[in-house]
Every structure is written in structure tokens, then in C-alpha cells.
Amino acid sequence: xxxxxxxxxxxxxxxxxxxxxxxxxxxxxxxxxxxxxxxxxxxxxxxxxxxxxxxxxxxxxxxxxxxxxxxxxxxxxxxxxxxxxxxxxxxxxxxxxxxxxxxxxxxxxxxxxxxxxxxxxxxxxxxxxxxxxxxxxxxxxxxxxxxxxxxxxxxxxxxxxxxxxxxxxxxxxxxxxxxxxxxxxxxxxxxxxxxxxxxxxxxxxxxxxxxxxxxxxxxxxxxxxxxxxxxxxxxxxxxxxxxxxxxxxxxxxxxxxxxxxxxxxxxxxxxxxxxxxxxxxxxxxxxxxxxxxxxxxxxxxxxxxxxxxxxx
Amino acid sequence: xxxxxxxxxxxxxxxxxxxxxxxxxxxxxxxxxxxxxxxxxxxxxxxxxxxxxxxxxxxxxxxxxxxxxxxxxxxxxxxxxxxxxxxxxxxxxxxxxxxxxxxxxxxxxxxxxxxxxxxxxxxxxxxxxxxxxxxxxxxxxxxxxxxxxxxxxxxxxxxxxxxxxxxxxxxxxxxxxxxxxxxxxxxxxxxxxxxxxxxxxxxxxxxxxxxxxxxxxxxxxxxxxxxxxxxxxxxxxxxxxxxxxxxxxxxxxxxxxxxxxxxxxxxxxxxxxxxxxxxxxxxxxxxxxxxxxxx
Numbered sequence: 001x002x003x004x005x006x007x008x009x010x011x012x013x014x015x016x017x018x019x020x021x022x023x024x025x026x027x028x029x030x031x032x033x034x035x036x037x038x039x040x041x042x043x044x045x046x047x048x049x050x051x052x053x054x055x056x057x058x059x060x061x062x063x064x065x066x067x068x069x070x071x072x073x074x075x076x077x078x079x080x081x082x083x084x085x086x087x088x089x090x091x092x093x094x095x096x097x098x099x100x101x102x103x104x105x106x107x108x109x110x111x112x113x114x115x116x117x118x119x120x121x122x123x124x125x126x127x128x129x130x131x132x133x134x135x136x137x138x139x140x141x142x143x144x145x146x147x148x149x150x151x152x153x154x155x156x157x158x159x160x161x162x163x164x165x166x167x168x169x170x171x172x173x174x175x176x177x178x179x180x181x182x183x184x185x186x187x188x189x190x191x192x193x194x195x196x197x198x199x200x201x202x203x204x205x206x207x208x209x210x211x212x213x214x215x216x217x218x219x220x221x222x223x224x225x226x227x228x229x230x231x232x233x234x235x236x237x238x239x240x241x242x243x244x245x246x247x248x249x250x251x252x253x254x255x256x257x258x259x260x261x262x263x264x265x266x267x268x269x270x271x272x273x274x275x276x277x278x279x280x281x282x283x284x285x286x287x288x289x290x291x292x293x294x295x296x297x298x299x300x301x302x303x304x305x306x307x308x309x310x311x312x
Numbered sequence: 313x314x315x316x317x318x319x320x321x322x323x324x325x326x327x328x329x330x331x332x333x334x335x336x337x338x339x340x341x342x343x344x345x346x347x348x349x350x351x352x353x354x355x356x357x358x359x360x361x362x363x364x365x366x367x368x369x370x371x372x373x374x375x376x377x378x379x380x381x382x383x384x385x386x387x388x389x390x391x392x393x394x395x396x397x398x399x400x401x402x403x404x405x406x407x408x409x410x411x412x413x414x415x416x417x418x419x420x421x422x423x424x425x426x427x428x429x430x431x432x433x434x435x436x437x438x439x440x441x442x443x444x445x446x447x448x449x450x451x452x453x454x455x456x457x458x459x460x461x462x463x464x465x466x467x468x469x470x471x472x473x474x475x476x477x478x479x480x481x482x483x484x485x486x487x488x489x490x491x492x493x494x495x496x497x498x499x500x501x502x503x504x505x506x507x508x509x510x511x512x513x514x515x516x517x518x519x520x521x522x523x524x525x526x527x528x529x530x531x532x533x534x535x536x537x538x539x540x541x542x543x544x545x546x547x548x549x550x551x552x553x554x555x556x557x558x559x560x561x562x563x564x565x566x567x568x569x570x571x572x573x574x575x576x577x578x579x580x581x582x583x584x585x586x587x588x589x590x591x592x593x594x595x596x597x598x599x600x601x602x603x604x605x606x607x
Contacts (some may be wrong), residue, residue: 053411053413053419055413055416102498102595102596105599106595108411108412108413109355109412109413109416109555110551110555112355112413112416113547113548113550113551114551114591114595116544116547117544117547117548117551117588117591118588118593120544120548120585120588121585121588121589121592122428124581124584124588125586126579127581127584132417170534239544243420243424246417250417278429278431278432279428279432279436280428280432281428281577282424282425282427282428282431283424283425283428283429283432284420285421285424285428286420286422286423286424286425286426286427286428287421287425288421289417289418289420289421289424290403290418290421290422290425292409292417292421293414293417293418294403294406294407294418294420297410297414304593
């Protein structure tokens with residue numbers, strides 16, 4: 001299958017795979033798995049921001065929902081991990097279908113504010129539906145179980161392999177989608193929406209599908225993260241998580257294929273290394289937001305791509 | 313005791329009052345947002361944080377300078393407005409030519425900085441501020457007891473909203489502002505200093521947030537999260553009223569405060585989310601909001 005990687009992108013991909021293989025020998029595997037989960041989450045947001053110019057401020061709704069679905073199914077109903085994560089993708093996709101139908105006709109800031117408000121409704125349900133979500137306590141002690149019922153994942157190395165496979169599959173899937181006829185139309189819509197409409201494309205349907213895909217990626221990310229950490233709490237469904245994923249995309253480079261991973265890496269690293277400084281983390285995140293908007297709009301990968309005069 | 317829908321009447325009046333109080337803040341904040349959005353095309357995510365700063369300035373004026381509530385009522389909006397002017401001149405001005413979403417991201421970052429900074433300094437539990445002596449106490453209205461300060465807040469909010477609406481819709485300055493909203497290039501060609509008008513508009517809108525902060529200080533606990541708790545609801549109010557519509561922002565602010573208050577009587581946990589549900593319904597029926605024109 002032709003994925004349509006350029007030469008530079010192929011090199012980047014090889015470096016990325018190498019980094020994923022080597023990372024657990026140098027860093028705490030749980031943290032690297034967390035980075036990959038957030039990267040999948042950010043890929044979805046990047047699909048909306050980069051390819052359609054749509055800023056969603058409510059992506060945490062799908063991320064959190066995915067986590068709760070996987071957590072609940074695996075813990076309370078004893079489903080296997082892969083079914084739990086597939087269910088998370090489908091559940092988040094279903095919510096994305098419904099919410100997408102509500103918001104997809106809206107532009108820019110209207111879109112941003114409506115996604116934010118819809119996510120608040122989901123947050124409310126997460127607080128209220130204590131039987132499903134555990135309310136303030138969250139779902140704790142989610143067992144990792146055994147993949148397909150045969151491969152136990154309790155070992156961090158086995159779990160790491162699964163997360164790496166999920167991450168790479170999502171990465172290739174997103175790249176493939178963007179180089180399919182569907183992806184080309186999506187790009188055309190971003191470049192010139194009236195023109196795309198006049199050429200007969202049903203623009204809203206394309207946007208809707210992209211929105212659903214972003215929700216599904218968030219669901220997969222949330223479900224996988226719940227399995228990795230063994231816990232799912234309200235912080236994954238709250239507006240802070242929605243802000244965080246936007247920060248990741250912005251930092252990594254909007255519309256770049258490696259940006260989400262780099263953005264997730266920086267944000268997670270920041271959370272770990274700056275944790276002792278308490279509320280300063282928030283201040284630093286704020287400063288990064290401001291700095292990114294004022295002087296660093298291309299993000300890390302975007303800047304790199306400009307320096308190397310290639311697309312990354 | 314007189315009952316309506318199985319609820320005692322005093323309870324309903326109490327919730328109505330609470331709803332109008334909350335609605336007063338929604339109205340003042342969403343009005344400021346609407347004014348800023350109208351001219352600058354920026355969704356000011358830092359609005360809630362600046363509201364919080366207004367409350368802290370009020371507290372600071374009393375604690376460090378022994379200036380009481382009445383001074384704060386005048387000084388705090390000016391200080392917050394001046395801070396807004398500084399932000400506009402140094403940061404926000406740089407992004408007018410960019411995609412509209414960058415304004416949102418920039419002000420979001422500013423909100424985080426302010427909120428985190430105040431949390432570092434004051435802790436998340438915050439400080440307390442008492443209502444001035446002249447406004448303490450309670451009056452008996454016959455059917456219910458009204459704390460004087462709450463009555464004052466409602467009165468002040470209606471006054472501020474009315475005056476602002478009048479300023480923008482009925483005066484020459486307001487006409488200039490509306491003209492600059494519609495066609496900044498043309499207004500500039502008539503010799504109006506549009507960049508200055510934009511800066512002052514931002515300062516004014518932010519000053520309104522500061523004023524709301526002063527009024528909120530004796531009512532709620534003054535803490536770094538007081539703005540972020542409110543801002544998402546205020547955004548929903550702005551969307552419901554119709555982006556950029558000042559009258560719409562005021563009316564839907566009060567209306568949603570009252571709806572929220574009554575929801576609290578019949579289904580308490582629902583009060584946190586009713587505004588967003590109303591927003592979803594309004595958008596289905598009227599995509600541009602109740603009083604807005606489709607952009």
C-alpha cells in the first residue's frame with residue numbers, strides 16, 4: 001500500500017519507530033505510553049485544526065468518554081482489552097456523530113464555543129452518572145486483562161507493545177486518510193470552501209466525517225490511556241484536557257504529521273518535570289500559549305519543516 | 313403555606329432572586345464579551361480571569377490602601393481597564409491580521425497566566441471581602457427578605473447594562489463604534505483613529521469585567537478560580553444571545569440566570585448544565601442565536 005510519504009517523512013517515520021523501540025530503555029515506560037496516547041488524541045485534534053481549520057475546545061468529551069467506556073467494560077463486564085478499546089472508539093464516534101451534526105455548520109469561533117459547551121454537558125453526565133463513571137472517585141483499578149483473552153498485559157513491556165502498535169496504526173491511518181481522495185477534498189475545503197461547494201462537493205458531510213474521525217481517535221486514545229494507567233477520572237473529561245490537546249497541536253505544529261507526537265511529548269514532559277512547582281505549571285502553559293501564538297505559530301515540527309524546506 | 317408545583321413560594325422567590333443575581337453577572341460579562349467581539353473579532357477568553365482580577369483589586373485596595381468598596385467601585389474597573397489597554401497595546405494588537413482563532417488561543421493563554429499567577433500568590437481558597445456597612449442588613453419585602461447588598465447588585469447591574477446599551481446604541485460615540493465594526497477602513501478614511509478606538513473598546517469591555525468583579529467580591533469568595541467557573545457559562549450566554557448583539561447578551565444573561573435558578577429548585581444537579589442544554593436547543597432552532605445575524 002502506498003502511504004504517500006515523502007522522502008523526509010519516511011526518514012522521520014523511521015526515526016520515530018526507532019525512538020519508540022528505544023524509549024522504554026531510557027524512560028519510565030508508563031510515561032512513554034502516556035505520550036503515545038496523548039499523541040493519538042492530538043492527531044484527532046490536528047485533523048480538525050490542521051486540515052479543516054476547525055478549533056474544537058471540547059475534544060476531552062470524546063477522550064474522557066473513551067476512557068470511561070473502556071474502564072467500565074473491562075472492569076465491570078470483564079471484556080478483553082481490544083474489545084474495550086474498540087468500544088471506546090465506537091462510543092466516542094457515536095457521540096461525535098451526534099455532536100458533529102449539531103456543530104458542523106458553524107464556523108471558527110462559533111464552532112469552538114459550541115464544542116466547548118457540548119463538552120460541558122458530557123462533563124456533567126460524567127459527574128452525575130456515578131454508576132458508570134464513579135463520579136468524583138473515577139474508575140479505579142482497571143485491570144489490563146489479556147489481549148484477545150490469551151496475551152496478558154499486566155507486564156509493562158506487553159502493554160507498551162500494544163500501545164505502540166495502536167499509536168503506529170492510528171498514525172498510518174491518519175496519514176493514509178489525508179492522502180486519499182477524501183483527504184484531498186478536505187484540504188480543498190480548507191483552501192477555498194466556496195470553490196469546493198461550487199465544484200459540487202457536499203462540504204458539510206466531509207467536515208462531519210472528519211469530526212467523527214477526530215472523536216474516534218480521541219476515544220481510542222482515552223480508552224488506551226485508561227488501560228495503561230488503570231484509572232479514569234474526571235480530569236480526562238474536563239475542559240483542562242481539551243485545552244491541553246490544543247496546546248499539544250499548537251506546540252508540535254498545526255497540520256504537520258509528526259507534530260502531535262512532539263507536542264504530546266513536550267506537554268507530558270512538562271507536567272512531569274514541572275509538577276513540583278505546583279500552579280506554576282499553569283502559568284508556564286499560559287506563557288507557551290501566548291508565545292506560540294505571537295512568535296512560534298508553526299510549532300516545533302513546522303519550524304523544522306521550514307528550515308529543511310520540506311513537509312513533515 | 314402557599315405552594316406552586318409542589319414547592320413553597322418563599323423558596324421559589326429565593327431562587328428567583330439568586331437567579332437574577334447570577335444573571336446580573338452573566339449579563340455584565342457577556343455584554344463586555346459582545347462589545348469586544350463586535351469590534352475586535354476576538355473572543356476574549358481572558359474575560360473571566362479579568363473579572364477575577366477585578367475582585368482581587370477590590371480586596372487589595374481595602375487591604376493595602378484602606379480604600380473601601382465605594383472607591384473600588386470606581387478605581388477597580390479603571391485599573392482593570394488600564395491593564396486591558398496594556399494587553400491590547402502589547403499583545404493582542406499583534407494578531408488582528410491573523411486567523412480569528414489565534415485571538416482565542418492567545419487570550420486563553422493569558423487567562424491561564426493570570427489564574428495560575430493568582431493561585432501561586434493567594435492559594436486556591438482565596439480571600440474574603442465584606443459588603444460595606446451601608447449595604448449590609450436585610451429588608452422585608454412582605455413576601456420575602458432581601459439582603460440589601462443583593463438588591464444593590466441587581467440595581468447596579470441593570471444600571472450598568474442600561475447605560476452601556478444607551479452609550480452604544482444611542483450616542484454619537486456608539487454610532488462611531490458601530491460604524492467601525494461594519495467598515496473600519498471607511499471610518500478611518502473619515503479621519504477617525506480606528507486603532508485607538510479599538511484599544512479603548514477593549515479597555516472598556518475589560519473594565520466592565522473588572523466592575524463585575526467588584527460587585528462579585530462581597531458576594532462570592534474572592535478566589536483565583538471564580539472567573540474560570542463562570543466563563544464557560546458566559547460563553548454559552550453569548551452564543552444564545554447571538555454573537556456581538558449587546559441587547560441579546562443582556563437579555564439572555566438575565567433570562568439564563570433565572571432559568572438556572574429555577575432548575576436548581578426542581579432538579580438541583582441540572583442547574584450546572586441547563587445553560588448548555590438551552591444553548592444546544594437555541595442553536596438548532598436559530599443558528600445565529602436569539603438576537604444575532606448569521607456571520
